Amino acid sequence: QQPVQSPQAVILREGEDAVINCSSSKALYSVHWYRQKHGEAPVFLMILLKGGEQKGHEKISASFNEKKQQSSLYLTASQLSYSGTYFCGTDPGRADSWGKLQFGAGTQVVVTP
Amino acid sequence: DAGITQSPRYKITETGRQVTLMCHQTWSHSYMFWYRQDLGHGLRLIYYSAAADITDKGEVPDGYVVSRSKTENFPLTLESATRSQTSVYFCASRVTGYEQYFGPGTRLTVT
Numbered sequence: 001q002q003p004v005q006s007p008q009a010v011i012l013r014e015g016e017d018a019v020i021n022c023s024s025s026k027a028l029y030s031v032h033w034y035r036q037k038h039g040e041a042p043v044f045l046m047i048l049l050k051g052g053e054q055k056g057h058e059k060i061s062a063s064f065n066e067k068k069q070q071s072s073l074y075l076t077a078s079q080l081s082y083s084g085t086y087f088c089g090t091d092p093g094r095a096d097s098w099g100k101l102q103f104g105a106g107t108q109v110v111v112t113p
Numbered sequence: 114d115a116g117i118t119q120s121p122r123y124k125i126t127e128t129g130r131q132v133t134l135m136c137h138q139t140w141s142h143s144y145m146f147w148y149r150q151d152l153g154h155g156l157r158l159i160y161y162s163a164a165a166d167i168t169d170k171g172e173v174p175d176g177y178v179v180s181r182s183k184t185e186n187f188p189l190t191l192e193s194a195t196r197s198q199t200s201v202y203f204c205a206s207r208v209t210g211y212e213q214y215f216g217p218g219t220r221l222t223v224t
Contacts, residue, residue, distance in 0.1 A: 002155070032211065041203060042156070042216035069117075086156055099144065099211065100171065103156040 001025055003090045005104035012078045012111045018068045020073040020107045022027075022088030024111020031064050031071035032101055037084040045073075050093070075109065116140075119204050121217040128222055132191045134219050136204030142214075145187040147171075147179065149200040150218075156203065162187055176203045194223045 003024040011019050022031060030049045034042040048064035048071055059076040075082055085108050089101030117138040126143045127159050135192030136145065144162050148156040160179040167178050176198060187206075191198055202218040 030211065032213075036214075041217050043215070044212040047211045089156075089213075099207070100146070100158060100174070101159055101213070102158075103148075105153055105155040 002102055003088055003104040005086075005088055005107050007107060008105070009108040010110070012075070012082075014080060014111055014113055015077055018075045018078065018109065020075070020086050020088075020109075022071045022073070022104055024069040024099065026069065026090070026092050026104075028066065028069050028090050030091045031062075032091070033062055033071075033073050034087045034089065034103075035084045036087065036106075038107075042058070042087060042108045058086040078109075078111045079112065079113050083109055089108070117204060117206055117214055117216040118151050120148050120217050122217065125222045125224060128195060128200075129193050132221065134189045134191075134202055134204075134221070136187045136189070136216060138185055138187075138204075138206045138214075138216075140206065140208070140214075142206035142208050143184070145181065146205045147177075147187070147189045148203045148205065149173065149198075150203060151200050156192060159189065159202075163211050172206055174215065191221075194221075196223050199223045 006021045032047045033045040036042040050066050062073045064071045085106040087103050087106045090101045146161045147159040147178045157173050162167045162168040165184050181187050202219045206211040207213045
């Protein structure tokens, strides 16, 4: 089942913060975050592994709560370049999963001057 | 240039026609994936492959066929295109690590 992302969209002014959440009904081994700009391919941001540390990419960081099967992506002091659609991808880590990801529907982020 | 490429980038076809979308990667990545992207659904996995001659179905495989005779190529065929297959198709690859590298996408319109 597809992970649920919230909110669906968020509008920020430059310098403001935002949080994007990703929830799964299944136990997870890892959560992946990607960003896609309009008309382009998704680009990898970071991966959070079960039992791993919180990760960061520029001023974007993320956490993974294994017990709740939830991950959150934090956009801190947002920049215009942060605009795009953010997707979480979840991996249950089963031997037969082959590292396949199930992606959420995405969260559209618009950062305005 | 090294990377992952898709062709064609844009395609318009008629209902009932067979269409093949090409994907080529130069990294010799073992794993390759085909996704379709539709508004409100994010990325949905159509087929994936762990190596040459090893493929399996994803979430939405109906109406699609794949093959992988060489590690670097992973073509996706729509056997008899339908309007519901109008979408943007992304190919991706990865090694045994976790980061997936996506191709630029193919925008397919079925009329």
